[in-house]
Amino acid sequence: MDFGTLAIFFLCSFFATKFLYQWFKVNLQINLPPGPPRWPLVGNLLQLGPLPHRDLAAFCEKYGPLVYLKLGNVDAITTNDPEIIREILVRQDDVFASRPRTLAAAHLAYNSGDVALAPMGPKWKRMRRICMEHLLTTKRLELFASHRADEAHHLVQDVLARARTNKPINLREVLGAFSMNNVTRMLLGKQYFGAGTAGPQEALEFMHITHELFWLLGLIYLGDYLPFWRWIDPYGCEKKMREVEKRVDDFHNKIIEEHRKVRKSNDDGEMDFVDVLLSLPGEHGNKHMDDVEVKALIQDMIAAATDTSAVTNEWAMAEVIKHPRVLHKIQQELDTIVGPNRLVIESDLPHLNYLRCVVRETFRMHPAGPFLIPHESLRPTTINGYDIPTGTRVFINTHGLGRNPMVWDNVDEFYPERHWPLDGSRVEISHGSDFKILPFSAGKRRCPGAPLGVVFVLMGLARLFHAFDWLPPDGMKASEIDTMEVYGMTMPKAQPLMALAKPRLASHLYL
């Protein structure tokens, strides 16, 4: 054996021993939760298909309520079980309230400088406090009530105009514009679709950027799990992220510039969120917040508020049109509580208990996102006697929770009555102490926009069901409406919902 061969032999032995040592150390010394067998290097990555939430739910069915996965070089756990979820989000909130530093967070959320994707730490606390104390306060949301009322009216008029063509209406377009306008009015002081809009070019640019942003944020990018993937990046994902990062940043700079030109004073009721952010003091005694912080918050509000409510509304409409019995009951309730002589207003919403059941049932079957935003553990801990290492990524499968047969009967049946409280009390949408649905999460990372999100969803649906009758497009039976989803940060219907609308109230109410 010559010297070269000997050297290669020793090198190979060294790396093999090191690999085996690591493998034994990780897999035998600590008691990890059960999970599917994994391949060297890629771990379980190849076992995930285009609908990973369904794959992970199948693992839970096979291996138990808490499953361990190795995704490339990342430790991960997943669950669809209410008790384990309670353990993670409530009992061990301090351990699990962080977020992984993904490449999407680096490129598309100002280097995790926002709220939603920021790891746990003083920066996240400060940004979250700004949201809670300055943007999403009850008082500020009340100030925007008249804008929301305008948008609710605009929604009805938009559907009426489309209904008059006697053609099927693309509800994804209608509901997307409703959410987007609600958010941009509050955030930027502009409506993007409809009368008095910011202009078609700007609206198109805004929609396009938002869609690209969403697509990239929802991607499972292999570079986050296999560092060598980043060198190859065969689909150019990171390049795309950098391009979108630049365009989004330019867009936000423009917004800030426009707002600086027309500064409004603190006591002006017309201040939008950007005005508020520009009026706040910065860190370390600085007179103003840093522009990057302002941009990161604008970004979060758009991303977190727009698609979540639009996707939920489209699913609710799809399920209700698919089940005419449910539509009939919703309209009976609306006719009793609101009556035929006016349109729904926000103060009606707490009294629409059956519609609230419908929204809960929609969240059970079609949560806005298939998983919560991934959490990450800050230190080693145990769950149910199993060891969970530091830096474990946590996939809480809300889609799997709503369809877990250990938790719900007839999981694939859309049956709002299952949420009807026996004592007739008001149906709660945003939280439930039993953790059987989790639309807005719980613990430190729970959604700070939940009350507003509930209003966007209930108001959109109440107006559309009160003001119109709904049927599937000509020739299609209600039962044929498809309910297949696509995976992403949010989980929309695979095909946009098309339906026919017929006005059902006196014509002067639509003016």
Ligand code: HEM
């Ligand atoms: C139907 C509407 C909505 C749904 C279903 C929804 C749901 C959620 C969920 C599931 C999370 C992740 C929680 C976790 O990872 O544990 C979240 C986070 C968040 N949501 Fe919402 N949301 C909605 C509307 C809104 C609105 C209207 C806003 C603000 C205007 C908002 C702002 C946020 C923010 C900032 C976070 C990040 C919180 C953090 O990481 O500390 N959301 N939301």
